[in-house]
Amino acid sequence: MILEALGSVLLGLALSWAALRRLADRLPAQRVVYPAGTLGALFGAYLTHTALGSGHLPATLLGAALVAAVALSLLIRPRTRRLRRSAAV
Template sequence: MLLETLGSAVLGLALAWAAAHRLPHRLPARALVLSTGVAGALFGAFVTHSALGSARLLVILVGALALSAASLSLLLRPAERFRRRSATA
């Protein structure tokens, strides 16, 4: 269980760092992105472990990765070039 926790935290941190490095103009402050990635991964590992019991480590890490990516996607802002102004503005 300790390996699941450490593995999912490292995986969430790596995913959040990659997102912050790749999309800095579309994400808020880096500290918020990194903490959201780790928290999402830990929660994903908890949910996967609770749903499947003592499944394989790889399955739990995939669940952690999925929930971490989903929580990071909620932080994305729209790109500036696709934003349109209304006719009344």
């Protein structure tokens, strides 16, 4: 159980770092992204561990990665676009 929790925290931090590196302009501040990825991974590990039971470390880490990715995807803002209005408006 300790390895699952530690692995999921490290996985959440790695996914948060990768998301910030790739989508820095579309994500909020780092102080929001890192906890969201970490807590998402911990919740995913808890959820997967509860569903499968102990002894399924790879599946638990996969569930942690999936839920962390979903939590991070909820933070992504749309690209800023200028609204073009016609002259008649």
